[in-house]
Amino acid sequence: MSNHRIMDHPVLGKLEKTEEITFIFDGKSYTGFKGDTVASALLAHGIRQLRVQEESGNPRGIYCNIGHCFECRVTINHVEGVRSCMTPIEHNMVVESGRLQPVPFKSTEADKLPRTYAEFERGLHKEDDPHV
Amino acid sequence: MYDVVIIGAGPAGLSAAIACREWDLHVLVLDEFPKPGGRLLGQLHQEPSGEWWNGIQETNLLLEKAQKYDTDIRCGVSAYHIEKLEHGYAIHTNQGSFETENLLLATGAAESAVPVPGWTLPGVMSIGAAQVMTNVHRVKVGQKGIVVGVNVLSAAIARELQLAGVELHSMALPASNPATVQHSNPNTVMDGLVRIAHLAPSAFLRFGSKFAKASWVRRLAVKFYPKGGVKMWGMPIHIRKAILSINGNDRVESVTMCRINADGEQIPGTEENITVDFVCIAGGLYPLTELAAVIGCPFRYMEELGGHVPIHSERMETPLKGVYVAGNITGIESAKVARAQGELAGLSIAADKLKAHADLQQHVEDAVKLVATTRADATIQFHPHITDGRHKMEQAFQQTKSS
Numbered sequence: 435m436s437n438h439r440i441m442d443h444p445v446l447g448k449l450e451k452t453e454e455i456t457f458i459f460d461g462k463s464y465t466g467f468k469g470d471t472v473a474s475a476l477l478a479h480g481i482r483q484l485r486v487q488e489e490s491g492n493p494r495g496i497y498c499n500i501g502h503c504f505e506c507r508v509t510i511n512h513v514e515g516v517r518s519c520m521t522p523i524e525h526n527m528v529v530e531s532g533r534l535q536p537v538p539f540k541s542t543e544a545d546k547l548p549r550t551y552a553e554f555e556r557g558l559h560k561e562d563d564p565h566v
Numbered sequence: 567m568y569d570v571v572i573i574g575a576g577p578a579g580l581s582a583a584i585a586c587r588e589w590d591l592h593v594l595v596l597d598e599f600p601k602p603g604g605r606l607l608g609q610l611h612q613e614p615s616g617e618w619w620n621g622i623q624e625t626n627l628l629l630e631k632a633q634k635y636d637t638d639i640r641c642g643v644s645a646y647h648i649e650k651l652e653h654g655y656a657i658h659t660n661q662g663s664f665e666t667e668n669l670l671l672a673t674g675a676a677e678s679a680v681p682v683p684g685w686t687l688p689g690v691m692s693i694g695a696a697q698v699m700t701n702v703h704r705v706k707v708g709q710k711g712i713v714v715g716v717n718v719l720s721a722a723i724a725r726e727l728q729l730a731g732v733e734l735h736s737m738a739l740p741a742s743n744p745a746t747v748q749h750s751n752p753n754t755v756m757d758g759l760v761r762i763a764h765l766a767p768s769a770f771l772r773f774g775s776k777f778a779k780a781s782w783v784r785r786l787a788v789k790f791y792p793k794g795g796v797k798m799w800g801m802p803i804h805i806r807k808a809i810l811s812i813n814g815n816d817r818v819e820s821v822t823m824c825r826i827n828a829d830g831e832q833i834p835g836t837e838e839n840i841t842v843d844f845v846c847i848a849g850g851l852y853p854l855t856e857l858a859a860v861i862g863c864p865f866r867y868m869e870e871l872g873g874h875v876p877i878h879s880e881r882m883e884t885p886l887k888g889v890y891v892a893g894n895i896t897g898i899e900s901a902k903v904a905r906a907q908g909e910l911a912g913l914s915i916a917a918d919k920l921k922a923h924a925d926l927q928q929h930v931e932d933a934v935k936l937v938a939t940t941r942a943d944a945t946i947q948f949h950p951h952i953t954d955g956r957h958k959m960e961q962a963f964q965q966t967k968s969s
Contacts, residue, residue: 440704474703482688495688499695
């Protein structure tokens with residue numbers, strides 16, 4: 435299946451082979467064992483990169499592997515932001531890596547906005563601002 | 567309505583569930599991970615007696631007992647909110663809400679991050695992540711790596727990686743920056759290293775660790791620490807070398823290492839590049855307490871216990887009626903202590919609910935003693951003053967109760 439599996443372990447013994455499960459990651463088909471998470475099944479194939487940072491496009495992979503850090507989030511069966519380290523693989527599951535996102539809400543007038551409440555009080559806001 | 571909902575199916579949660587089922591309480595155990603066992607699953611180390619502590623086997627023993635009592639354990643369930651009801655609590659999860667009279671928080675611990683430049687590259691992971699990949703999923707995290715951060719946990723897991731045939735270049739400190747203060751000072755790290763030296767198979771190192779009980783000896787040991795590191799299981803442990811950065815384009819390709827003086831300051835001109843394809847960052851553990859905060863448990867910060875901890879008694883009850891805690895949420899200790907605490911918490915819940923059973927009170931008292939002896943016998947002490955921390959916590963509980 436891949437050379438990243440620990441088949442023989444001096445204390446834990448031979449890896450008990452369980453049912454093979456086929457799933458899709460970014461359009462390509464991969465197999466893993468029943469009991470694998472999406473993250474472990476992909477790492478067994480040498481795949482480390484699971485997404486890019488939504489704004490910068492920098493590559494990211496697993497960090498904590500137990501569900502705390504959310505670094506490994508991917509899209510699974512069209513649901514976004516799912517932790518690959520906590521999700522067991524299933525037959526025909528469709529996994530997509532996290533992509534670069536548009537940033538439509540980024541302010542182009544950041545330096546004109548009040549940074550503190552004191553600045554806001556000093557009248558740096560516009561009188562007709564609908565958010566006041 | 568359940569008698570008790572237990573959040574966390576690690577050693578504490580499972581043994582609590584068994585104790586509650588033995589007294590025929592209506593119990594539900596929830597855990598976010600796909601398999602029960604928590605961090606116990608990944609554990610694998612040799613006891614001083616030569617016997618192996620195999621977390622998977624230990625988990626299976628607990629599960630067999632739990633199954634014997636027909637315990638309802640549900641995995642893949644994330645608890646994200648707890649609401650106070652008139653006579654109990656509602657646990658809100660991704661699989662619906664559960665109402666319960668009593669609640670046991672056995673959520674365990676999380677790993678502290680130690681930011682090093684380049685740490686977001688794929689191939690950089692926490693040391694615990696590597697442990698789970700290796701021993702639970704049986705997947706190699708890479709061909710050759712390096713461990714950043716020298717402490718009890720990272721030394722134990724480095725050994726586990728070696729056992730699985732994963733090569734490690736060495737263990738070294740993170741370079742000093744405002745976020746790495748605790749972990750980048752060689753003297754502080756040496757104090758911690760001395761506490762695990764008895765785990766090393768080298769008679770020389772064990773011999774040295776006796777002397778190192780005196781702090782002036784430890785200061786000298788840091789000053790004259792060998793450039794090649796001190797080897798544990800054949801792997802160099804460097805406390806006078808630090809990792810400045812992790813390098814690579816879209817994955818880890820190398821790290822930059824430099825020598826540091828006894829105060830952790832970089833020695834200029836000593837940088838070298840080391841080719842690795844993975845890096846494990848080890849910043850130690852802290853109690854995972856969000857759910858206790860959500861329901862309004864009062865907290866204390868105690869360094870000896872590993873961080874902010876919900877106030878609780880030695881019977882594992884919190885000042886909130888019907889809310890109990892057990893395991894690493896109460897302070898960082900070994901799985902054996904967590905297991906003993908879980909049993910105690912389960913018995914406390916049963917005793918508080920079934921007040922008519924006089925002998926239950928005796929079981930609770932015995933369980934309190936068992937926690938203390940398990941602590942005293944622990945092979946690995948995560949903090950040298952853990953017992954002081956426990957005493958302070960008991961005082962905090964009594965104060966909270968009387969006020």
